[in-house]
Amino acid sequence: MxxxxxxxxxxxxxxxxxxxxxxxxxxxxxxxxxxxxxxxxxxxxxxxxxxxxxxxxxxxxxxxxxLRPADAITFGEVLRLVDGPIAPLPCLSQTAYRKCDDCDGEHLCEIRHVFARVADATRDVLFSTTIADAVEGAGVEVAAVDADGAKAEAEQVRELLSA
Missing domain, CATH: 1.10.10.10 (Winged helix-like DNA-binding domain superfamily/Winged helix DNA-binding domain)
Structure with missing residues (x-):
């Protein structure tokens, strides 16, 4: 959030x-x-x-x-500046990496694998969406497409976990 x-x-x-x-x-x-x-x-x-x-x-x-054109200022840049790292887990941060306190090994962590995909998708959207996109309403289209993809991926994860 x-x-x-x-x-x-x-x-x-x-x-x-x-x-x-x-x-x-x-x-x-x-x-x-x-x-x-x-x-x-x-x-x-x-x-x-x-x-x-x-x-x-x-x-x-x-x-x-x-100071710069609106199409050169990304949501990701602003969020990272204001809120800090854009990562759901400390072990996934690109700017403030920290090993999770309760982790025995990142390569074995099933939770990390799921959230790594979440973090990558989030960063892709945030660093490819500019202030100009928001002003023009283009961010709405990106969000709708990504939401559909996220729903499909969430369903795949649920199926894997229930198997």
């Missing part, structure tokens, strides 16, 4: 992607438009700025802009 902070970050980025790329958006505009608490949004935008995703301008015409 992603955090509320990650959802707010994604919503703020979609708001910036929909705005005029030459006109900075005020934090207060984004906060009202996206129903995000202003103080929380300030922290989020500061993190995004430090990571080179947005830039701020000061002064009368100040505010925030995307």
């Amino acid at each position: 992603i955090s509320q902070k990650a959802k707010y970050a994604l919503r703020a980025l979609t708001a910036l992607a929909q705005a005029d790329p030459e006109e900075p958006m005020l934090i207060s505009e984004i906060a009202v438009q996206q129903s995000i608490p202003k103080k929380f949004l300030e922290q989020i935008l500061l993190d995004l700025k430090r990571s080179g995703i947005v830039v701020s301008r000061r002064g009368k015409q100040g505010g925030y802009l995307l």
